[in-house]
Amino acid sequence: MVKVKKITKSILNEVIRKRPANSFKGTYGKIVLIGGSQNFGGAIVMASLAAVYSGAGLVTTVTDPSNQTSLHDWLPEAMFVDWNQFDHAKPIIEAADVIVIGPGLGTDNHAFDLLKAVFQIVKKGQKLIIDGSALTLLASNNLPLPKDSLNILTPHQMEWQRVSGIKIADQTPDANQKAAEQLHAIVVVKSHRTQVYEGTDIFENTGGTPAQATGGMGDTLAGMVGGFTAQFKDTPKAVLAAVYSHSAIADKLAEKQYVVLPHQISESLPKFMHKNQAE
Numbered sequence: 001m002v003k004v005k006k007i008t009k010s011i012l013n014e015v016i017r018k019r020p021a022n023s024f025k026g027t028y029g030k031i032v033l034i035g036g037s038q039n040f041g042g043a044i045v046m047a048s049l050a051a052v053y054s055g056a057g058l059v060t061t062v063t064d065p066s067n068q069t070s071l072h073d074w075l076p077e078a079m080f081v082d083w084n085q086f087d088h089a090k091p092i093i094e095a096a097d098v099i100v101i102g103p104g105l106g107t108d109n110h111a112f113d114l115l116k117a118v119f120q121i122v123k124k125g126q127k128l129i130i131d132g133s134a135l136t137l138l139a140s141n142n143l144p145l146p147k148d149s150l151n152i153l154t155p156h157q158m159e160w161q162r163v164s165g166i167k168i169a170d171q172t173p174d175a176n177q178k179a180a181e182q183l184h185a186i187v188v189v190k191s192h193r194t195q196v197y198e199g200t201d202i203f204e205n206t207g208g209t210p211a212q213a214t215g216g217m218g219d220t221l222a223g224m225v226g227g228f229t230a231q232f233k234d235t236p237k238a239v240l241a242a243v244y245s246h247s248a249i250a251d252k253l254a255e256k257q258y259v260v261l262p263h264q265i266s267e268s269l270p271k272f273m274h275k276n277q278a279e
């Protein structure tokens with residue numbers, strides 16, 4: 001039997017640090033988010049919102065041009081690149097510390113071409129967060145993960161079934177851990193009690209509420225994992241802190257709300273992180 005460790009509040013103090021006075025936006029990471037088809041624009045807007053509100057220094061959103069206005073209505077802090085112009089996106093992706101791909105990406109040929117192009121150019125030192133449609137696409141096309149980047153997968157249980165081949169009913173910690181280890185990736189298997197697989201370690205979240213069961217909640221987590229891993233050095237711990245913060249904020253809001261909307265989690269992040277930062 002494998003041991004499952006709990007993710008508790010103490011992870012926040014280990015990860016979220018008071019910002020040094022002598023710092024600038026570059027200190028807190030460059031992040032590129034890729035996704036948002038014409039139909040799923042909201043997903044990449046929500047992911048981008050979460051990345052900026054969790055403190056990423058410089059955020060670029062590569063998406064369908066139909067999403068530009070709504071992106072900037074919600075988030076003037078993000079830069080926009082048309083996902084039909086890969087020559088514009090390429091140098092920005094190459095210079096990024098963190099790349100998030102998948103929220104609202106869709107599964108058509110253009111989405112798959114983008115995914116393959118990104119997998120080809122990511123390199124050592126970069127963190128690649130793979131979510132939503134990108135997971136479905138890589139599973140259905142047997143696309144191997146890039147070898148050099150640090151890969152972080154954030155599937156819900158059905159996406160994890162597609163990627164790992166393990167049926168939802170058979171997704172035990174043991175089986176999941178073996179599959180995650182074979183992928184050489186950090187895997188965040190999302191559910192009402194999300195689990196995180198990191199090498200031989202297995203962690204289980206202690207928070208979360210059914211008030212979170214709204215489309216866009218996972219897109220928001222993907223953006224937060226991006227924001228946390230862009231600015232905090234210990235990547236495995238940063239992933240755990242993002243998972244914990246996402247549900248802890250929701251639990252707090254759910255004390256007074258029947259449902260918690262994904263963008264409300266993002267909007268609560270600056271105060272939550274302020275309250276939980278360590279010296």
Ligand SMILES: NC(=O)C1=CN([C@@H]2O[C@H](COP(=O)(O)OP(=O)(O)OC[C@H]3O[C@@H](n4cnc5c(N)ncnc54)[C@H](OP(=O)(O)O)[C@@H]3O)[C@@H](O)[C@H]2O)[C@@H](O)CC1
Nearest residue numbers: 040041042043102103104105106132133156157158215216
């Ligand atoms: N506003 C926007 O733009 C939004 C855009 N979005 C974007 O849409 C894209 C597709 O993502 P997706 O997750 O919606 O669809 P898909 O991959 O087909 O998976 C759903 C299937 O899996 C099943 N299922 C079983 N267990 C499950 C579980 N624990 N959690 C979840 N599902 C579970 C489920 O079962 P059912 O609900 O039918 O019982 C169903 O059959 C992706 O890019 C995403 O980013 C969304 O974020 C919404 C807001």
Ligand SMILES: Nc1ncnc2c1ncn2[C@@H]1O[C@H](COP(=O)(O)OP(=O)(O)O)[C@@H](O)[C@H]1O
Nearest residue numbers: 156190191192208209210213215216217218219
């Ligand atoms: N009942 C619940 N309790 C706790 N967390 C939940 C519950 N339902 C959904 N969530 C959380 O909401 C998110 C859903 O992710 P996902 O299905 O990818 O959403 P989307 O793709 O619509 O953004 C996950 O982080 C999951 O843990």
Ligand SMILES: [Mg+2]
Nearest residue numbers: 132156218219
């Ligand atoms: Mg999702």
